[in-house]
Amino acid sequence: MPFAAVAIKVPLHRTFDYTYDTCQAPCVGGRVWVKFANRRCVAVVTELKEHSDVPKDKVKAIESVIDEMPVLSKSHLAFLRFASQYYCYPFGDTLFTALPGALRDGEDIDKTQTPILTLTESGRTTTQLRAKKQLALLEQLRSAGDATGTELKTLGFSQAQIKSLLEKQLIREELRQDTSWQSTPLQIGNKPTLNPEQATACSAINHNQGFRTFLIEGVTGSGKTEVYLQCLEKVLAAGKQALVLVPEIGLTPQTVNRFKRRFPGLPIDLWHSNLTDNERLHTWRRAQQATTALVIGTRSSIFLPFQSLAMIIVDEEHDHSFKQQDSLRYHARDLAAYRANQSQIPLLLGTATPALETLKKALDNKYQLITLSKRAQTSQDNSFHIIDMKAQQTQAGFASSSLQAIKRTLALGKQAMVFLNRRGFAPTLICHECSWISDCERCSTSATYHKNMQRLVCHHCGEQQFVPHQCPDCGSTQIMPTGLGTEQLEEFLTTEFPDIPVCRIDRDSTRRKGSLESALERIHQGGAQILIGTQMLAKGHHFPDVSLVIILDVDSGLYSCDFRATEHMAQLVTQVAGRAGRSGEPGTVLLQTHFPEHPLLQDLVNNGYQDFARYALTERQEVQLPPYAHLAIVRVEATSAHLVMTFLSDLVPAQPFSGIQLLGPIPAPMERLAGKYRYQLHIQATQRNTLHQYLMQLKDYIGSHKLATRVRWNIDVDPMDTF
Numbered sequence: 001m002p003f004a005a006v007a008i009k010v011p012l013h014r015t016f017d018y019t020y021d022t023c024q025a026p027c028v029g030g031r032v033w034v035k036f037a038n039r040r041c042v043a044v045v046t047e048l049k050e051h052s053d054v055p056k057d058k059v060k061a062i063e064s065v066i067d068e069m070p071v072l073s074k075s076h077l078a079f080l081r082f083a084s085q086y087y088c089y090p091f092g093d094t095l096f097t098a099l100p101g102a103l104r105d106g107e108d109i110d111k112t113q114t115p116i117l118t119l120t121e122s123g124r125t126t127t128q129l130r131a132k133k134q135l136a137l138l139e140q141l142r143s144a145g146d147a148t149g150t151e152l153k154t155l156g157f158s159q160a161q162i163k164s165l166l167e168k169q170l171i172r173e174e175l176r177q178d179t180s181w182q183s184t185p186l187q188i189g190n191k192p193t194l195n196p197e198q199a200t201a202c203s204a205i206n207h208n209q210g211f212r213t214f215l216i217e218g219v220t221g222s223g224k225t226e227v228y229l230q231c232l233e234k235v236l237a238a239g240k241q242a243l244v245l246v247p248e249i250g251l252t253p254q255t256v257n258r259f260k261r262r263f264p265g266l267p268i269d270l271w272h273s274n275l276t277d278n279e280r281l282h283t284w285r286r287a288q289q290a291t292t293a294l295v296i297g298t299r300s301s302i303f304l305p306f307q308s309l310a311m312i313i314v315d316e317e318h319d320h321s322f323k324q325q326d327s328l329r330y331h332a333r334d335l336a337a338y339r340a341n342q343s344q345i346p347l348l349l350g351t352a353t354p355a356l357e358t359l360k361k362a363l364d365n366k367y368q369l370i371t372l373s374k375r376a377q378t379s380q381d382n383s384f385h386i387i388d389m390k391a392q393q394t395q396a397g398f399a400s401s402s403l404q405a406i407k408r409t410l411a412l413g414k415q416a417m418v419f420l421n422r423r424g425f426a427p428t429l430i431c432h433e434c435s436w437i438s439d440c441e442r443c444s445t446s447a448t449y450h451k452n453m454q455r456l457v458c459h460h461c462g463e464q465q466f467v468p469h470q471c472p473d474c475g476s477t478q479i480m481p482t483g484l485g486t487e488q489l490e491e492f493l494t495t496e497f498p499d500i501p502v503c504r505i506d507r508d509s510t511r512r513k514g515s516l517e518s519a520l521e522r523i524h525q526g527g528a529q530i531l532i533g534t535q536m537l538a539k540g541h542h543f544p545d546v547s548l549v550i551i552l553d554v555d556s557g558l559y560s561c562d563f564r565a566t567e568h569m570a571q572l573v574t575q576v577a578g579r580a581g582r583s584g585e586p587g588t589v590l591l592q593t594h595f596p597e598h599p600l601l602q603d604l605v606n607n608g609y610q611d612f613a614r615y616a617l618t619e620r621q622e623v624q625l626p627p628y629a630h631l632a633i634v635r636v637e638a639t640s641a642h643l644v645m646t647f648l649s650d651l652v653p654a655q656p657f658s659g660i661q662l663l664g665p666i667p668a669p670m671e672r673l674a675g676k677y678r679y680q681l682h683i684q685a686t687q688r689n690t691l692h693q694y695l696m697q698l699k700d701y702i703g704s705h706k707l708a709t710r711v712r713w714n715i716d717v718d719p720m721d722t723f
């Protein structure tokens with residue numbers, strides 16, 4: 001009797017056997033409907049076989065077959081199996097995480113047409129429209145060609161604007177048959193001549209055959225993207241596909257347009273969290289059928305089933321958004337390395353501030369290191385200055401010299417950028433009389449004061465409270481905001497510089513759809529302005545007019561309990577600083593700190609990230625922390641602290657396991673979050689294999705533990721932080 005082993009979306013580390021009818025045979029990698037625990041659900045066939053260990057009278061039959069052709073190829077299944085094992089996450093869950101929603105629900109994949117928006121005759125000539133944004137949309141189609149709804153939405157246009165233009169018959173939707181693009185010669189838009197360093201980089205990459213990882217360590221603005229573009233040229237001209245992974249906030253209109261303009265007419269698809277199920281399905285299918293040439297996407301695009309993938313690029317590889325922080329806790333960069341190896345293709349990792357993991361592999365010659373040491377459009381480097389904040393008179397957190405620097409910059413018609421990685425008005429309210437603090441009721445942290453909203457908001461659990469007029473403890477009316485947030489900076493700078501437009505970019509100011517895009521557009525129009533932002537403003541943007549950058553708070557990064565905090569601080573400082581002086585004159589970067597003599601800060605400022613990172617690596621080696629050891633964290637939470645402790649203590653074996661160091665159970669740095677108590681067990685090993693062997697056993701042990709269903713637990717392999 002023939003059997004099919006199938007994966008089902010359940011939190012179990014195994015597949016399930018079903019029989020099937022040979023006249024309607026399933027295929028490996030195809031979907032079927034099965035009955036599981038009295039529920040009808042979609043399953044993916046992972047193996048067809050002649051024997052099963054399930055007793056004959058217990059085994060059920062597949063209800064019906066959905067796909068005649070696999071939706072997941074054998075190699076893709078192998079890739080997902082690897083991801084499941086590596087991240088200790090159930091195979092069925094992993095597989096269903098990778099599939100787009102429509103396929104998870106059993107929908108048909110058999111669509112071969114994509115809706116495209118194109119200009120009508122009158123759309124081509126219209127130059128007057130009352131709605132500016134609609135006019136901009138027409139302009140976009142005129143300059144960069146037809147586009148899908150997904151693309152336009154990524155570029156900051158709304159569904160309402162599209163609809164309105166459709167009604168005015170200035171654009172129309174055409175269902176276009178996906179055709180092969182491989183047979184038409186690749187068109188290439190205007191491009192600069194590479195400088196010698198870029199040319200060396202491209203030639204090293206283009207001469208490569210098979211799998212190889214390149215780390216392009218290029219200072220900010222050194223033209224890494226240009227290197228990607230010129231390497232892609234070769235791949236795309238050969239009719240092969242490529243994937244460009246970008247950080248969550250890196251998928252800006254600028255980036256997208258740059259790729260579109262360079263390769264006019266080429267089918268380019270975008271992938272990010274804001275797509276509809278249908279849009280995802282389209283891109284999935286276009287990747288699989290090779291009707292798309294290039295996908296630019298955020299982390300989950302690593303799961304797309306390309307038919308002929310020939311290059312993967314991870315831009316800003318150090319960025320934390322490549323690591324998923326819940327369910328399948330994967331790192332897209334690390335999975336990219338597996339996929340590149342599996343497909344025997346090159347992997348390009350680019351950044352000005354490599355993660356220490358990546359840098360170590362490059363220094364160990366596992367990756368080929370390519371350095372771009374000069375900025376592409378200016379010959380000089382930015383100048384850094386440390387401002388000692390000890391005993392300084394400050395105004396809204398600014399030293400007087402910082403304010404003067406802003407004045408000078410604006411007088412020259414340039415832009416100044418102020419960076420503070422904390423949104424809201426102030427991180428706490430404090431009672432002047434009794435020192436009551438605005439704590440979040442559900443977390444061991446304070447709630448941030450948001451003046452515009454008149455609310456206290458916990459940035460960890462999202463809980464909102466009204467702002468009290470009187471101290472809840474002593475009744476005093478002397479409650480004041482303490483500490484700084486971006487809202488406060490905005491209020492202060494708007495009063496200080498009344499004639500100058502001030503633009504704040506953080507998660508609050510950009511919540512409305514399209515608001516980030518329009519803010520970025522305003523900045524790009526240039527002229528004297530002050531930009532205030534959190535890390536949303538730090539990365540990837542090219543603002544030619546910014547000549548001054550002020551970083552207000554580096555100190556929290558110097559003294560944090562997390563071992564990656566200094567690395568993270570240095571990356572952020574370097575990336576933010578890199579926004580200054582990107583064209584013409586070099587920029588000025590001011591760092592305000594209470595610890596001007598701190599050796600890491602000195603190293604960063606005087607010798608740059610490259611030096612800092614190499615020094616930081618020797619520090620990690622001394623204390624045997626990643627990347628010199630491999631780490632996994634078991635995180636457990638429940639409403640009862642006792643339950644969590646009992647469970648975690650039970651995971652610590654009586655006998656030590658050779659090659660494994662355990663730390664814990666210890667409370668998480670934020671012990672209480674959203675009303676739950678959180679504890680952790682750190683598991684560390686010098687050998688990757690030892691760690692994974694241990695985790696395999698541990699995962700099975702946890703799965704069978706009687707308390708496992710009464711707590712929430714997860715295993716985080718290669719965690720990005722210890723919070």
Ligand SMILES: Nc1ncnc2c1ncn2[C@@H]1O[C@H](COP(=O)(O)OP(=O)(O)OP(=O)(O)O)[C@@H](O)[C@H]1O
Binds near residue numbers: 195
């Ligand atoms: N060879 C070149 N000649 C002239 N201009 C160039 C050259 N290479 C890049 N540029 C320009 O220099 C600017 C910075 O280049 P690019 O965006 O590629 O740098 P990057 O290293 O990717 O930047 P980031 O710091 O954002 O990561 C861009 O405006 C780009 O068009």
Ligand SMILES: [Zn+2]
Binds near residue numbers: 673
């Ligand atoms: Zn909270």
